[in-house]
Amino acid sequence: MAQQQEGMRQPLQARSQDSAAKVLDAALAILGSQGPGALTIAAVSKASGVSNGSIYHRFTDRRTLLVAAxxxxxxxxxxxxxxxxxxxxxxxxxxxxxxxxxxxxxxxxxxxxxxxxxxxxxxxxxxxxxxxxxxxxxxxxxxxxxxxxxxxxxxxxxxxxxxxxxxxxxxxxxxxxxxxxxxxxxxxxxxxxxxxxxxxxxxxx
Missing domain, CATH: 1.10.357 (Tetracycline Repressor; domain 2)
Incomplete structure (x- = not known):
């Protein structure tokens, strides 16, 4: 049972990392095409396909997202x-x-x-x-x-x-x-x- 639980966590972690990468790449794409004024959680959510809630859960706010980007x-x-x-x-x-x-x-x-x-x-x-x-x-x-x-x-x-x-x-x-x-x-x-x-x-x- 422990092995099954561990095996379940790995795909979840991989999906989380993939989601974070999509968010950060979307943030950089927005900065590279429109500048910092256009960088909002809503814009990043739309560009990355990751929900607003998921972005806020991982990055807290726009500034934290900017630092990570x-x-x-x-x-x-x-x-x-x-x-x-x-x-x-x-x-x-x-x-x-x-x-x-x-x-x-x-x-x-x-x-x-x-x-x-x-x-x-x-x-x-x-x-x-x-x-x-x-x-x-x-x-x-x-x-x-x-x-x-x-x-x-x-x-x-x-x-x-x-x-x-x-x-x-x-x-x-x-x-x-x-x-x-x-x-x-x-x-x-x-x-x-x-x-x-x-x-x-x-x-x-």
Whole structure:
């Protein structure tokens, strides 16, 4: 009998996890298409097919749902970083490596522009959201800083500065259009070439 009860609990737990994943994915989809103002329990319920009561039972309120969605989003982004940059470090040519790194940073942020915007803007008024985002950024900084310092024989401060250049360019591209930052029209390729020169100069310090 005990085995049967245990066997009954496992499908229930699996269904609960699947339901939670649907809710969080729906929340991220809403943030990515409509922004934080559109994120309501009712909207998430409609998009996920999970009842309002079930969502409230698991997440309590909108803010708890937003925090959980941020955790899921940051985990997905960190996994994306690992998958996209794993092969980069095997590139033998330093210029080609840095060029790929610039592309990877820019692409990840622009592909998820609205979701990044939603959490960055929400984080200004919510210390918990802000700290979770900062913790994720610091983890990435430690990892990439260490890899850059090892690859280029750079001081930690130089590698950290190189990371800040990559991160700053990526964040600015997520928050603003090129026209909102500067009036000078520069192609993406040309801008990345100048960034490459800047990174090389910093890492050679």
């Amino acid at each position: 941020q955790d899921r989003f940051l985990a997905q982004i960190e996994e994306t970083w690992l998958s996209r940059t794993a092969a980069v470090w095997a590139i033998s040519d330093d210029d080609a490596l840095l060029a790929r790194m610039i592309e990877a940073f820019t692409d990840v942020f622009t592909e998820h522009r609205l979701v990044f915007q939603a959490f960055m803007l929400s984080g200004y008024d919510d210390p918990q959201l802000r700290e979770r985002g900062a913790a994720s950024t610091r983890r990435a900084a430690r990892e990439f800083g260490a890899l850059l310092a090892e690859r280029f024989g750079s001081p930690p401060e130089a590698a950290d500065t190189a990371y800040r250049i990559l991160w700053g360019q990526a964040v600015s591209s997520a928050l603003f259009t090129d026209e909102e930052i500067t009036e000078l029209a520069v192609t993406r390729q040309s801008r990345h070439e100048y960034m490459l020169q800047a990174l090389k100069a910093v890492l050679a310090a």
